[in-house]
Amino acid sequence: MRHLPAPLRRHLTAIRALAVLTVLLGLLYPLAVTGVARLLAPGGAGGSIVRSGDREVGSAIIGQSFTDAAGAPVATYFQSRPSAAGDGYDPTSTGASNLGPEDVVDTLPVPGAVNEDGEPDEGRLSLLTRVCARSKAVGELEGVSGARPYCTPEGTGAVLKVFPGRAVSVNQACPATPFLTSYRGLPVRCATPGEDHAAGLTVPVRGNAGAPAVPADAVTASGSGLDPHISPAYAALQAPRVARERGIALAEVRRTIAEHTTGRALGFMGEPAVNVLELNLALDNARPR
Structure with a gap:
């Protein structure tokens, strides 16, 4: 070893270190942690599997x-x-979806348009519209009102883009009837898919909905998506x-x-x-x- 060239000795030293650390941290340490976990919490270490008779029906976590x-x-x-x-x-x-409270404007699908894969354009729903749609669906299923602040009766985000002389209900594609007929004296019209509304002032409209009957966890996902x-x-x-x-x-x-x-x-x-x-x-x- 002492007679080997210095670059080769360094490479051999690195290879030995890699082998030792792989065995210690990639094999022995995981086995030790798993063994301790099985002693302290056998069910949790095995995935907290839930069984019904002889069948595995899911996980408790x-x-x-x-x-x-x-x-x-x-x-x-x-x-x-x-x-x-x-x-x-x-x-x-x-x-999580990584969508925040300011994500309130949908990207409406353009009829006849296709994406990069040649599939029909489906647009993109904002977090607000997803919450509104879920609340409406849960309300219908449970026989209660699915109304929420900042949601239209149809289950989309109640959001306007305000321009000089006009306002657009950007989440309601034409020929839908806008949830408002006017805003501060400005006429409100439905949105034309593909139209650029970026220059407009974004105005979410709270409406007159009171406290929602549908709880928040019925319309929002958890941070892990696995709750x-x-x-x-x-x-x-x-x-x-x-x-x-x-x-x-x-x-x-x-x-x-x-x-x-x-x-x-x-x-x-x-x-x-x-x-x-x-x-x-x-x-x-x-x-x-």
Whole structure:
């Protein structure tokens, strides 16, 4: 080794260090951490798998959708909150939409236009319109008002682009009827897809909607997109529908919700939450559909 050229000795030293660190940090350390985790929390280390009989039905720490083949909610089940992870609750695409409160203007699809892949132009929905559309859909499913501030009755963001002498309801494509006929004396018209509204002043319109009947977690995704919980308020909203569709007493459904509601961590951190998978599974086990 001492007789080898200096550059070669440095390379061999680097290779030895790589091999040692690979074994220590890439093999022994993960095995040790996994072993300790299995001793302290066997279920959590294995993915917190939830079973029904001999079947694995999901994970207690990863949410899932309770929809049919067409993507429509299955009425007999409590519904989870929305997910921005891939096509929904995809652990390989975990993350948020990265859209903030200022994302209020849609990009309307242009009829006949295609994207770079030759597919029809679908435009892009703003965060506000996504929230409005979800709130409207949840309201219709649960039989309550889905109205929210800054939303049109049709479930789009109530946003104007104001120019000298006119205003445009930018999230309502023509020939839709604008949610306002005028704004501060200016006539309001619908938006023409493909028209450039960047120079206009963006004005979200709050409207006269009061406190929303649909909770926030019913219309917004979690930061990870994998949250398996909903708020007790959202569970309570869904309880009458689930009881009706299953043909059981509302009191029984509410009692099951209470049994699967966890409190704040250490008594003060976070908010109470309901695990949707465990709640639906408990109802199935108590009263098979």
